[in-house]
Amino acid sequence: MAPFKYLFTVSILIIFLFFTCCQSSDETKSSIEIQIDNWQFRQAGTENWMPATVPGTVHTDLLNQGKIEDPFYRINEKDQQWIDKNDWEYQGKFQADADFIKNNQIEIAFDGLDTYADVYVNGEKVLSTENMFVRYTADIKPYINEGENIINVYFHSPINRGLELLDAHGYNLPATNDQSENGELGDKKVSVFTRKAGYHYGWDWGPRFVTSGIWRPVVVKGWRHAKLRDVFFKQIELTNSSAKLNAIAEVEVFEATEGEFEVYLQEKKLTSVKVKLKAGLNTINADFEIENPKLWWSHGLGEAYLYELEGKLHTSTGSNESVKSNVGLRTLKLVQEPDSIGKSFHFELNGVPVFAKGANYIPNDNFLPRVSASEYEKVIMSAKDANMNMLRVWGGGIYENKTFYDLCDRNGIMVWQDFMLACSMYPGDKAFLQNVKLEAIDNVKRLRQHPSIVLWCGNNEMDWAWANHDENQGWGWKQQYNASQRTEIWKAYEDIFHSILPEAVQEYDPDRYYWPSSPMAELTGGPDQHANDFTRGDIHYWGVWHGLEPFSNFKKRVGRFMSEYGFQSFPEFNTVKKYTVPEDWDIESEVMASHQRSGIGNLRIKEYMSWDYQTPADFEHFLYVGQVLQAEGMKAAFEAHRRAMPYCMGTLYWQINDCWPVASWSSTDYHRNWKAMHYFAKNAFKEVLVSMDLEADKVDVFVISDRLESFNSVLKIQLLSFDGQVYFEEELPIKVPANTSSKHFSINLAELIGDANPRNVVLVASVSESGSLLSESHWYANKPKDLELPKVEIKRKVSAVDGVVSVELSTDNLAKNVFLSIPDETAHFSDNYFDLMPGQSKNITIKTDKSAKEIQNALQVISLVDTY
Numbered sequence: 001m002a003p004f005k006y007l008f009t010v011s012i013l014i015i016f017l018f019f020t021c022c023q024s025s026d027e028t029k030s031s032i033e034i035q036i037d038n039w040q041f042r043q044a045g046t047e048n049w050m051p052a053t054v055p056g057t058v059h060t061d062l063l064n065q066g067k068i069e070d071p072f073y074r075i076n077e078k079d080q081q082w083i084d085k086n087d088w089e090y091q092g093k094f095q096a097d098a099d100f101i102k103n104n105q106i107e108i109a110f111d112g113l114d115t116y117a118d119v120y121v122n123g124e125k126v127l128s129t130e131n132m133f134v135r136y137t138a139d140i141k142p143y144i145n146e147g148e149n150i151i152n153v154y155f156h157s158p159i160n161r162g163l164e165l166l167d168a169h170g171y172n173l174p175a176t177n178d179q180s181e182n183g184e185l186g187d188k189k190v191s192v193f194t195r196k197a198g199y200h201y202g203w204d205w206g207p208r209f210v211t212s213g214i215w216r217p218v219v220v221k222g223w224r225h226a227k228l229r230d231v232f233f234k235q236i237e238l239t240n241s242s243a244k245l246n247a248i249a250e251v252e253v254f255e256a257t258e259g260e261f262e263v264y265l266q267e268k269k270l271t272s273v274k275v276k277l278k279a280g281l282n283t284i285n286a287d288f289e290i291e292n293p294k295l296w297w298s299h300g301l302g303e304a305y306l307y308e309l310e311g312k313l314h315t316s317t318g319s320n321e322s323v324k325s326n327v328g329l330r331t332l333k334l335v336q337e338p339d340s341i342g343k344s345f346h347f348e349l350n351g352v353p354v355f356a357k358g359a360n361y362i363p364n365d366n367f368l369p370r371v372s373a374s375e376y377e378k379v380i381m382s383a384k385d386a387n388m389n390m391l392r393v394w395g396g397g398i399y400e401n402k403t404f405y406d407l408c409d410r411n412g413i414m415v416w417q418d419f420m421l422a423c424s425m426y427p428g429d430k431a432f433l434q435n436v437k438l439e440a441i442d443n444v445k446r447l448r449q450h451p452s453i454v455l456w457c458g459n460n461e462m463d464w465a466w467a468n469h470d471e472n473q474g475w476g477w478k479q480q481y482n483a484s485q486r487t488e489i490w491k492a493y494e495d496i497f498h499s500i501l502p503e504a505v506q507e508y509d510p511d512r513y514y515w516p517s518s519p520m521a522e523l524t525g526g527p528d529q530h531a532n533d534f535t536r537g538d539i540h541y542w543g544v545w546h547g548l549e550p551f552s553n554f555k556k557r558v559g560r561f562m563s564e565y566g567f568q569s570f571p572e573f574n575t576v577k578k579y580t581v582p583e584d585w586d587i588e589s590e591v592m593a594s595h596q597r598s599g600i601g602n603l604r605i606k607e608y609m610s611w612d613y614q615t616p617a618d619f620e621h622f623l624y625v626g627q628v629l630q631a632e633g634m635k636a637a638f639e640a641h642r643r644a645m646p647y648c649m650g651t652l653y654w655q656i657n658d659c660w661p662v663a664s665w666s667s668t669d670y671h672r673n674w675k676a677m678h679y680f681a682k683n684a685f686k687e688v689l690v691s692m693d694l695e696a697d698k699v700d701v702f703v704i705s706d707r708l709e710s711f712n713s714v715l716k717i718q719l720l721s722f723d724g725q726v727y728f729e730e731e732l733p734i735k736v737p738a739n740t741s742s743k744h745f746s747i748n749l750a751e752l753i754g755d756a757n758p759r760n761v762v763l764v765a766s767v768s769e770s771g772s773l774l775s776e777s778h779w780y781a782n783k784p785k786d787l788e789l790p791k792v793e794i795k796r797k798v799s800a801v802d803g804v805v806s807v808e809l810s811t812d813n814l815a816k817n818v819f820l821s822i823p824d825e826t827a828h829f830s831d832n833y834f835d836l837m838p839g840q841s842k843n844i845t846i847k848t849d850k851s852a853k854e855i856q857n858a859l860q861v862i863s864l865v866d867t868y
């Protein structure tokens with residue numbers, strides 16, 4: 001090392017030491033945090049400690065130590081069911097210097113413990129936990145020493161605890177997705193007794209890994225006199241000229257003192273209040289105003305503007321504390337007004353009715369702590385890039401990390417937030433209810449500052465499945481119980497969803513709407529409460545898929561807000577190769593079947609495929625056709641829902657992501673690759689969409705616009721043969737009305753097709769504004785399997801400009817669902833699975849680490865005609 005570099009390093013070190021020593025000295029007396037490190041773990045009852053990662057899980061620590069194989073590879077899941085039936089111990093250490101232990105208050109703060117944990121500090125038990133979703137803090141001042149301190153966390157098996165609780169309860173509760181048999185528990189469904197992510201016990205797209213671990217960060221905190229526990233910047237009133245807010249600060253002080261609380265917008269002080277603080281917990285209120293506020297808008301409607309606000313506290317005892325938050329200013333209503341059809345159900349943001357376009361969201365991994373910030377970013381940016389403005393955080397997963405909501409705040413993605421209860425009925429004993437209450441309060445307080453959250457929803461599908469008020473509705477759950485059990489189960493439901501959760505929202509986040517269950521018609525206490533009526537409330541429509549109804553039923557079964565519907569596909573071949581070996585390449589093989597958790601999954605895919613497509617020649621082509629099938633089916637839904645605007649004001653498909661590599665309803669796979677459906681969603685969710693529909697004997701052409709103003713454009717309609725002959729052409733100047741759907745053209749099908757061969761024509765509709773194309777759509781008069789698709793030669797020219805690789809594709813004849821891929825490589829294409837029109841050329845950019853030359857050699861381009 002050069003001498004001056006050495007000097008520089010030493011001086012940095014001195015400055016650093018000076019800074020840290022001042023931080024903890026008597027002069028500033030603010031709170032400080034110490035990290036716990038040297039984590040190790042072992043199976044309880046064994047001797048040897050092994051290095052551990054915190055935050056982490058037992059499973060991933062075993063994997064890192066080479067004690068188990070990759071849980072997601074082939075059928076390794078089956079051999080790893082012993083892990084959740086054992087207890088595990090973690091141990092970490094931290095150093096406390098003489099100054100630190102002088103703090104009046106020293107505590108250990110866990111952001112998340114999964115789940116039944118006893119925490120010891122230097123051998124003394126300080127905490128026992130039973131809820132993965134709750135933040136826990138314990139006073140450890142009496143037990144810590146100067147020098148080394150040892151933290152032990154003992155995790156009781158969630159399965160053994162679950163079995164004890166089930167025993168005490170006396171009978172099983174409905175828990176449709178709990179894969180107790182895969183967990184070697186027979187029919188014992190223990191998931192509902194533990195406040196832990198439901199999908200850990202298996203789901204119809206997820207494996208069973210019932211994890212344990214310190215799954216979110218943990219720190220040791222010390223403070224002398226005062227601690228700012230929470231600051232909530234609550235919006236009181238919002239007009240064009242002013243935003244009135246109230247900062248609500250929770251301050252804990254060790255001894256009575258005086259102080260000053262201030263609110264800053266970056267460097268600018270907005271308010272300050274003098275406060276007298278008593279020993280213990282205090283609440284401070286400070287009103288302030290932001291003039292000419294910039295509003296927070298959802299993606300597509302405007303900027304998702306955030307104000308960086310800071311609450312600062314100074315006390316006469318010398319404490320300086322501060323909390324920063326990004327605050328979005330917006331008004332939000334869930335409008336449910338009676339109308340001629342039933343009752344509306346839509347979100348109104350800043351006075352504007354917003355059509356919600358998006359998807360349901362599940363956790364990104366079975367092993368949550370390994371989901372990095374960049375993985376979160378990939379998922380949220382995939383939503384934004386597909387023109388979405390809403391995600392539903394579904395109730396069988398987790399209340400997400402701050403990173404998730406920060407990304408949604410910044411990118412204008414509204415969040416429909418479920419409480420974490422799904423597809424089951426839960427116990428109603430006092431301890432359970434109290435636990436749920438703590439969880440609700442903790443999470444509402446943790447998340448309420450995020451402008452992206454637009455709704456708190458009690459649960460997923462429980463009101464619908466139990467259907468208490470109508471004997472003939474529901475999933476047959478209630479009929480499995482005797483009268484007193486039924487009363488007991490429904491009472492637990494009402495306690496949680498009609499009292500505890502709405503009361504928590506009312507108390508801590510009163511401006512946000514609470515909706516008891518998704519789906520639900522209306523809270524009436526009668527048979528019309530449950531979601532079977534498409535004219536009110538939100539709808540989960542599973543007639544397509546579960547009910548084997550054709551895709552064309554998507555347009556017949558449209559509700560006011562479609563919060564779930566979907567269709568499965570397998571992940572792309574590159575992803576499949578990562579969890580299989582060649583002998584597994586058959587969807588019925590043991591390995592592929594274990595990465596397909598829906599009992600009817602393969603049957604449904606094959607059945608629907610046989611209706612519309614020729615049988616693919618091999619496994620690889622089957623995967624591709626399966627993705628096209630899913631994409632085309634879902635396109636029918638996306639467009640039907642948008643065409644039905646403003647009757648229907650939301651479409652959230654099931655589901656945007658996966659938690660492991662699997663066949664599922666997802667539009668992006670575990671490795672965040674876009675499936676065909678995600679590209680189709682991007683097209684269908686454009687701000688302006690042209691959509692064609694055959695009704696009776698007419699083809700109708702609709703234009704749907706989310707713009708808040710009407711605009712002039714040109715609608716062009718062409719009927720082409722697959723080799724590019726033009727049979728029909730019309731160009732119409734149209735005025736597209738604001739924020740609605742409207743029909744602009746209609747033509748009798750027989751008249752349109754005339755003498756042309758209906759198996760050899762495509763109808764192309766496009767909308768352009770001042771010469772630039774806004775949306776284009778293709779419509780065929782026959783199912784893909786009945787089309788006379790020509791064998792095509794797709795020409796390609798790969799080039800790179802300023803490091804951006806792109807390929808130009810062209811063809812003389814129509815190429816249907818052109819699919820670009822690079823075997824064994826991760827690459828993202830700006831478009832894929834599209835129909836390339838005869839004579840058209842299309843430029844696709846490729847996100848890749850490879851050079852243009854390498855791409856030229858490796859790029860694989862096929863279309864539907866190549867699959868049979």
Ligand code: BMA
Binds near residue numbers: 203205540564665
């Ligand atoms: C809905 C969801 C999930 C499930 C999906 C597919 O009911 O709420 O529970 O994974 O359908 O069956």
